[in-house]
Amino acid sequence: MKLTKQQRTDLKMKFGGHCAYCGCELGDKWHADHIEAVKRDLEFIPGVGLRTTSEMLRPQNDTLENMNPACVPCNTNKSSMSLEMWRRSIEHYRDVQLLRDSTHARHLHRFGLIEIKSEPVVFFFEKYGASA
Template sequence: MPRVKNREGMMIELPDLPKHLPKSEVPDGRFSRPKNKITKAQRAELRMKFGGRRAYCGCVLPEKGWHADHVEPVRRDFEYVLAPVGSGVTHVARNTGKVLHPDLHTIENLFPACAPCNLFKGAFSVEGMRKEISQQVDRARTYSVNFRTAERFGLVEIVDKPVVFWFEHYQQQEAKIQV
């Protein structure tokens, strides 16, 4: 058995692990790893889902470099583990690779998105993301002296309007065409 020093400097023995660990353990069927890949044909179809534009911000979608976002998040499980000594924190969160809702990994639940929108959305629902975006002006005003200065000098103009995503505009236009 391998031996290592723990945080207190004591020698401890680690259990022997098999050389080839399974990619995910599914002891009770609750967790599983979805097939993360979509085919090239599915990706091409997804790219045109909203007229070749990004679902949230509406910018033109490039051929490559965009994300397939889970509209309803699949939510990945994580665990807290001890942080390395001297890192300044006691624990860090680590992804376990397990997915809590693998049934949500379907082509119908995927939207084309740019990396910034997808990373901002994270595990929020669409309504959760809308709420977070609507709070950005107040947050910037509260926490950013640069924003307040730009606002004071008329470089930033605040527009009070609801957050409407591109896919909502697109679906509305499609509905008008079909009538």
């Protein structure tokens, strides 16, 4: 669905102008994320590879109520995952991949410059508006 300028403004302010997921302040470049993915069809183009088409496999999810404001990195990383699948994916990055796959992260960790916390992943929208 193509959002009107007013709908985009209202969506951006859904969580006080912050990304629904990481909580960063949204600037001019941000995405309207489908909470439950619309899943776009894929097509193979010879010499190019797989590309998404504009055809939605779940058009019933293309509603304003199913959208959250998201920064570009969060929306790109979430892709078409459900919130719970994405939460588990982030936990996997932290618990398995970060120190295994990144020599830089291992080095920073050894010097005490980064700390890896085993706290549950809580999205910004889940604590937005809660009293401190």
